[in-house]
Amino acid sequence: MSGEPMRPMPFLKHFQRMLTSDRSDGPEGGYSQFAIERAKSEPSSTQTLRALVFGALARCREQTLTRIRRVNEMTSREVLAAGSSLSEIVTRAQTQVGSARQALAELTDNDDSGVAALVDRQTRMTKKHLESIRGALAAQVQMTQRATEAGANIVEIGKQVTDVAQAARMLSLNASIEGARLGSIGVGITVIAAEMRSLTNEINQANSRIENMATLLLATLPQIVEQTQVMSQYAEEFAVELASNASAVGGATDRLRKVAAETVAGGDRHITLVLKESQAALSHLQFQDPAAQSLLIIDADLARAEEYVRQVIDAAEVGDLRVDSPLEFELTAADAHRDLNAGEVVALDGTGASEAGEVLLF
Amino acid sequence: MASKILIVDDSATVRQQVRLALTQVGLEVLEACDGLEGLELLTQGNGIKVVVCDVNMPRMNGLEMLEKCAALPSPRANVLMLTTEGQPAMIQKAKSLGAKGWIVKPFKAELLVAAVQKLMQAAA
Numbered sequence: 001m002s003g004e005p006m007r008p009m010p011f012l013k014h015f016q017r018m019l020t021s022d023r024s025d026g027p028e029g030g031y032s033q034f035a036i037e038r039a040k041s042e043p044s045s046t047q048t049l050r051a052l053v054f055g056a057l058a059r060c061r062e063q064t065l066t067r068i069r070r071v072n073e074m075t076s077r078e079v080l081a082a083g084s085s086l087s088e089i090v091t092r093a094q095t096q097v098g099s100a101r102q103a104l105a106e107l108t109d110n111d112d113s114g115v116a117a118l119v120d121r122q123t124r125m126t127k128k129h130l131e132s133i134r135g136a137l138a139a140q141v142q143m144t145q146r147a148t149e150a151g152a153n154i155v156e157i158g159k160q161v162t163d164v165a166q167a168a169r170m171l172s173l174n175a176s177i178e179g180a181r182l183g184s185i186g187v188g189i190t191v192i193a194a195e196m197r198s199l200t201n202e203i204n205q206a207n208s209r210i211e212n213m214a215t216l217l218l219a220t221l222p223q224i225v226e227q228t229q230v231m232s233q234y235a236e237e238f239a240v241e242l243a244s245n246a247s248a249v250g251g252a253t254d255r256l257r258k259v260a261a262e263t264v265a266g267g268d269r270h271i272t273l274v275l276k277e278s279q280a281a282l283s284h285l286q287f288q289d290p291a292a293q294s295l296l297i298i299d300a301d302l303a304r305a306e307e308y309v310r311q312v313i314d315a316a317e318v319g320d321l322r323v324d325s326p327l328e329f330e331l332t333a334a335d336a337h338r339d340l341n342a343g344e345v346v347a348l349d350g351t352g353a354s355e356a357g358e359v360l361l362f
Numbered sequence: 363m364a365s366k367i368l369i370v371d372d373s374a375t376v377r378q379q380v381r382l383a384l385t386q387v388g389l390e391v392l393e394a395c396d397g398l399e400g401l402e403l404l405t406q407g408n409g410i411k412v413v414v415c416d417v418n419m420p421r422m423n424g425l426e427m428l429e430k431c432a433a434l435p436s437p438r439a440n441v442l443m444l445t446t447e448g449q450p451a452m453i454q455k456a457k458s459l460g461a462k463g464w465i466v467k468p469f470k471a472e473l474l475v476a477a478v479q480k481l482m483q484a485a486a
Contacts, residue, residue: 076375083378090386275386279471282379286468289373290446359473360464361480362457 046317053313057306065299072292079288086278086285093274097267104260108253116253123246130239137232141225148221154214158207165203172196365485366409367391367478368439370400370427371416376467380414380444383471384478397422401430410439411485412478415461417445417452425452428459440481444469 107115172193179190369380372395381391392408394400396419404410413431417424428441442463443456453464462484463477 076373079375080378083375083382087382087386090382276472278386279383279475282383282471283468285375285379288375290467292373293446359469359477360453361477362462362464 068295108257108260151218158211165200169200365411368410368413370394372419397427412481413441
């Protein structure tokens with residue numbers, strides 16, 4: 001190429017202004033310093049111009065890509081953190097609902113392990129034992145009454161024994177008199193009569209003790225009957241109270257089961273809502289990926305602009321500057337992907353016929 | 363071995379969002395960051411029944427992976443494409459390569475879950 005100075009063109013003026021502006025966010029020393037350094041290594045004017053322009057463009061792309069990557073890393077990090085928090089919220093909600101469900105099941109299950117079932121079983125057993133106690137008390141009253149009758153019979157029999165003993169005493173007295181009247185021949189009769197009198201005395205004493213005990217027994221038995229009747233009364237009252245309480249407990253356990261069922265259903269409804277809201281939030285968080293891809297397209301656009309400038313300068317150098325078509329920025333996602341080819345992915349929004357969120361199952 | 367879903371996407375945020383949507387309904391997932399890694403996991407078996415796959419990825423894109431999957435022995439996993447792309451020609455190509463569905467990003471989580479569950483049932 002010739003070393004003649006090149007006539008400045010509008011787009012080159014723009015780059016020259018940019019190169020000499022010393023922007024604070026440009027390379028160290030500003031773009032002008034950067035261009036001067038490049039110009040020192042490129043002595044001819046055309047080469048200098050190329051060095052200035054493409055050096056600046058390269059730095060622009062570098063800076064832009066660095067910033068885009070920084071922004072993408074930051075948004076990706078924040079979106080990942082938000083997603084993790086969302087996951088934690090859902091997990092905790094599911095755990096809480098699961099714990100509540102388990103606790104309520106322990107209270108209300110119909111099998112033997114449920115508290116309500118335990119209360120039901122305990123109530124039934126108490127009623128059963130109470131019936132047994134009432135039966136035993138009634139039997140005790142009857143037996144006590146029979147014992148009272150037996151005691152009365154003992155007293156009557158004791159009187160009969162006393163009468164017999166009295167008759168025997170009289171008989172022994174008469175025998176003693178008859179033995180004395182017979183003299184030596186009646187000595188045996190006198191001895192037997194004395195023994196009979198002694199026996200009747202002992203019978204009287206024993207009978208007296210029996211009478212005393214029977215009297216005491218007869219005095220005690222009514223008290224036992226009275227106490228048994230009092231116990232029966234208590235048992236009756238307890239039975240009435242138990243029936244009332246059992247009904248209340250039954251109602252309470254029924255309500256407990258109902259509340260538990262409602263609580264579980266409520267928990268299910270809430271967890272369904274939490275999941276629904278979580279999924280909605282996930283949908284919102286998806287802004288990051290297309291946003292990141294759109295940002296990366298800026299770099300592809302800059303590359304396209306750089307190529308456009310190169311073509312214009314090439315044309316200017318040969319004196320055939322005819323730019324028929326404007327700079328196009330329409331890229332396909334695949335083009336952008338190939339342009340980058342460095343692990344970065346680019347896709348364009350709205351390039352296809354299908355709409356976002358559409359689901360096609362073949 | 364439990365049935366699993368393989369998520370193939372180079373975007374960590376998309377993988378996370380898909381994973382959260384699927385695991386919240388009790389599905390088990392594996393992840394791959396591009397088609398090559400996804401193909402390796404599919405080759406190993408791993409009980410994968412459904413693949414949720416992006417199209418534009420480095421090293422091996424989703425359509426290339428789909429093509430390679432056709433060579434894997436049966437039963438093959440059902441593949442659901444999840445991408446920002448929506449050109450009919452590309453969708454038709456994916457269908458001809460054996461894809462069972464196509465979802466355009468950004469996706470609605472409940473629709474993704476429903477589609478995956480339907481493909482899980484079809485694979486059962």
